[in-house]
Amino acid sequence: MATQSQTENLTLVEAVRDGLHTEMERDDDVIVMGEDVGENGGVFRATDGLYEAFGENRVIDTPLAESGIVGTAIGMAAYGKRPVPEIQFMGFIYPAFDQIVSHAARLRTRSRGRYTCPMVVRAPYGGGIRAPEHHSESTEAMFVHQPGLKVVIPSTPANTKGLLTSAIRSPDPVIFLEPKLIYRAFREEVPDESYEVPLGEAAVRREGSDISVYTWGAMTRPTLEAAENLADEGIDAEVVDLRTLSPLDEETIVDSFKKTGRAAVVHEAPKTGGLGAEITATLQEEALLYQEAPVKRITGFDTPFPLYALEDYYLPEPARIEDGIRDAVGF
Numbered sequence: 001m002a003t004q005s006q007t008e009n010l011t012l013v014e015a016v017r018d019g020l021h022t023e024m025e026r027d028d029d030v031i032v033m034g035e036d037v038g039e040n041g042g043v044f045r046a047t048d049g050l051y052e053a054f055g056e057n058r059v060i061d062t063p064l065a066e067s068g069i070v071g072t073a074i075g076m077a078a079y080g081k082r083p084v085p086e087i088q089f090m091g092f093i094y095p096a097f098d099q100i101v102s103h104a105a106r107l108r109t110r111s112r113g114r115y116t117c118p119m120v121v122r123a124p125y126g127g128g129i130r131a132p133e134h135h136s137e138s139t140e141a142m143f144v145h146q147p148g149l150k151v152v153i154p155s156t157p158a159n160t161k162g163l164l165t166s167a168i169r170s171p172d173p174v175i176f177l178e179p180k181l182i183y184r185a186f187r188e189e190v191p192d193e194s195y196e197v198p199l200g201e202a203a204v205r206r207e208g209s210d211i212s213v214y215t216w217g218a219m220t221r222p223t224l225e226a227a228e229n230l231a232d233e234g235i236d237a238e239v240v241d242l243r244t245l246s247p248l249d250e251e252t253i254v255d256s257f258k259k260t261g262r263a264a265v266v267h268e269a270p271k272t273g274g275l276g277a278e279i280t281a282t283l284q285e286e287a288l289l290y291q292e293a294p295v296k297r298i299t300g301f302d303t304p305f306p307l308y309a310l311e312d313y314y315l316p317e318p319a320r321i322e323d324g325i326r327d328a329v330g331f
Contacts, residue, residue: 006192013183015157015190016046019164022194024054033060034086043088070096074104077119090125091134104173105148116171126218128181136305138269143175144246150174151246155220157188162197179218202249208238211262211329214279216242219266226321235329254286261292262328268315271299293331298324
């Protein structure tokens with residue numbers, strides 16, 4: 001008799017840890033490394049217990065040197081390991097940017113396929129937790145722009161484990177950004193066993209007929225809340241959670257737009273050069289004749305991420321999302 005799948009009620013950060021543990025148990029080549037990931041269990045406790053389970057040779061506490069962490073991981077990946085380096089906050093990733101875009105993203109091309117770089121760079125990203133400067137960045141668009149990189153941002157615990165599993169098994173480098181605002185915001189049933197959520201596939205979180213709203217990460221929950229609030233006004237919004245920003249699931253994006261004829265994009269990154277612009281351009285190129293209104297971008301502002309007093313104002317919240325959707329629908 002087949003045994004039933006077991007589940008646990010996990011937060012998003014617990015799903016990260018579960019995904020890492022499951023893959024490390026399955027594959028001895030998976031190595032976790034970064035600042036304080038070992039004995040301390042990570043700044044958000046995402047790696048708690050891994051050091052005790054797998055030892056210092058597979059859970060490696062590194063010096064405070066992001067370029068060195070990622071550069072070392074690239075060398076490991078080139079020779080067959082599957083390193084998962086952690087950058088404590090996305091705002092600390094810039095010293096490693098050169099290693100990521102000049103080497104990790106180019107290794108397959110540079111070596112004409114002789115080497116690949118199966119590496120996952122994990123980093124908590126985004127605002128909302130009253131953190132100091134450099135702790136709240138949302139600069140995913142910089143990595144989406146780089147050929148050779150995959151960029152993944154989960155929004156639920158179950159998706160987090162499955163997407164992280166797929167990222168670790170990918171033959172090419174993945175930037176895996178974890179929305180720390182919702183690390184412990186809610187729980188969800190997550191299967192105990194190993195499973196994959198395919199990279200490059202968006203998820204329609206709410207079906208609708210009046211407007212397509214595209215979002216990801218921590219902005220998925222306030223977008224869904226806004227959609228439910230607007231339903232009382234007779235506005236039926238479809239919410240699409242991209243999950244993978246590169247490669248972008250253009251088919252799901254365009255199909256949704258063809259159904260509704262209107263669109264909005266919600267992200268906490270600054271507006272200029274953000275992924276909302278790429279989604280807007282894709283809709284113009286692929287479905288212009290279906291368009292009934294300008295695409296509305298509901299985003300952060302073109303400023304450095306503010307400190308505490310203005311943090312809630314900076315991030316799109318349900319009321320601002322609702323206003324943007326009303327503008328698009330009422331055009």
